[in-house]
Amino acid sequence: MLSKIRKNLRAFSIPLWIVAASFVGTIFLVWGRGSFSGPSGSQVATVNGQPITLAEFNREYKTVEDELRRKLGDNFNKLVKPNDIKRIALQRLVQRALLIELAKEEGLKVSDWAVAKAIEEMPIFQENGKFSVKLYKAFLRAQGLTPQAFEETVRKDLLVQKVLTVVNHAPSVTQAELTELYKKSFGQRKIGYKVFTADQFNPKVSEEEVEQFYKKHKEQFTKEAGEEVYLLSFENTPQGKERAKEAYELAKKGELEKLKAFNPKPAPEKLAKELQKRPFIFRSENGRLILAFKLKKSETVPLEKVKAQIEEQLKEEKALELALKAAKSFNGTLQSGNFTPQTFVQTFKPLDVQQVDRLFVSTPAGRRVIMPLEKGYGVFEPEGPLTAGKIDENKLNAVKLLVLNAKAQSDLNYLLTLLEQKASVKVNPQLFKSGE
Structure with missing residues (x-):
């Protein structure tokens, strides 16, 4: 067998x-x-x-x-x-x-x-x-x-x-299979190209655009600033017990932010010390049911401190948009060069390697392709077939x-x-x- x-x-x-x-x-x-x-x-x-x-x-x-x-x-x-x-x-x-x-x-x-x-x-x-x-x-x-x-x-x-x-x-x-795979892995193709990088453009960003971005993405500029300890106190009555149970269930699930809806007050210092090693405390004290818990405190960085950072980010985004627009509208003459897939990636730094594979293997000669690069966009056009060239044993x-x-x-x-x-x-x- x-x-x-x-x-x-x-x-x-x-x-x-x-x-x-x-x-x-x-x-x-x-x-x-x-x-x-x-x-x-x-x-x-x-x-x-x-x-x-x-x-x-x-x-x-x-x-x-x-x-x-x-x-x-x-x-x-x-x-x-x-x-x-x-x-x-x-x-x-x-x-x-x-x-x-x-x-x-x-x-x-x-x-x-x-x-x-x-x-x-x-x-x-x-x-x-x-x-x-x-x-x-x-x-x-x-x-x-x-x-x-x-x-x-x-x-x-x-x-x-x-x-x-x-x-x-x-x-x-078979030798045919081997040659074909070698060609796809190490072969060369003549490719025309024109690159539009973001640094070729210098767009303007208005004060209004910066402010709108700051308001829309405020969470990006929020950072932790220690912890705050809160206290909820409930009467030992049927209604109070029901509210206390509802709060306790939220605390047990770790949904402490939702406890703010119960209008908590700042907790005394002794409870703050007890809470150092656990997220919340729930017990009966002085005839009432109490729930003490802690939340991470956060603060938002003022606009003035991040204004330059936002402006730079918006300029870069606008420049990339202009680079894409220029690539799409370009119909001029391309520069030419012989590339392997490896040298192409090293030269142009494309974001999608699979797109490179398609460019070398399946894109017909004469068809232009727009490809996103690390710092802009490129227009590429195969000008001949993929060839094995001199084979390295x-x-x-x-x-x-x-x-x-x-x-x-x-x-x-x-x-x-x-x-x-x-x-x-x-x-x-x-x-x-x-x-x-």
Whole structure:
């Protein structure tokens, strides 16, 4: 069947531009005939009846968590939830189980010698360039594994590698595909251009325009200026209790600004000290219900202090509008130059890189395009076809490697999809009940 896989994967090869545009691995599995009602106890899931144990899952969970922490750094806790890690860990384990099953069906085996050699060559067990039994035993103790269990894990990993070797050798790229992608990545095109920058214009800004902007955008000129502490006091009557409850609910939700509608008074100093470590206080005191809370105080910077700043901003906006107007009305002669996409970006600093791609790849010669730049607008017109020019072998090899890797990933995803479609994957219903 492995030979058939190679043949089928070659037949499946998709157009190069699709591969290049979608060089992204899968994130979550679509579970074939799988179900979220399945095994329980120490089994996290079963794949065609074969269990994924809790111990296996916990090790994979830790691996995924460590990888994401390294990639995301300080953003890890903001972007990743426990269930996200669970899904990725489960995906990897299910895919691994499917590939191991495929290897066994094909009669692939890994010898004891190959397992021993793989373990001996692992960097984690090396000491002074040699395999250390001491480090090996310490690792097994730390992981709670027997030598037999760890060796079986290594054996399965080597089986997966054998299947992946077949897949990774299946992709190929034609010279036509390679030349086309090289041309799109590093080719040159003759392009006419005329640039209108904001500093070419000197618009006037009136006092009235400055004042209107200040009034309309006053929040831009408001800054924090400490905190103010307020007090609400309610009579201990049915009506007073109802009002107190309404205020308390707002405070509990953190909607403290809305408490201003209750006409609070400045709180005494002792309450201000109590509020240093909490946002509000609600209690009964001297026969009344009191609610003390604090709000951030803000102040607006006077117009005179920000007048020059506003004027400069409005001048820049008007200058950009004039630059756009000039670009739209320009029908004169353009300067010409030969550019690659990289040199074009370096020269003109466009805001939309995708627009650059369209200019080089799909805009026909003779059609003018207006493009926003960092400091203005440009009029651009392709004057000839996109050409590869003199091919740099190092760049060509880099493009080839990129394409082959992309196709190998695409082929692997396709193979896994085929395996998933006929697989029965059942997941422990308790796995995702918490962790969102």
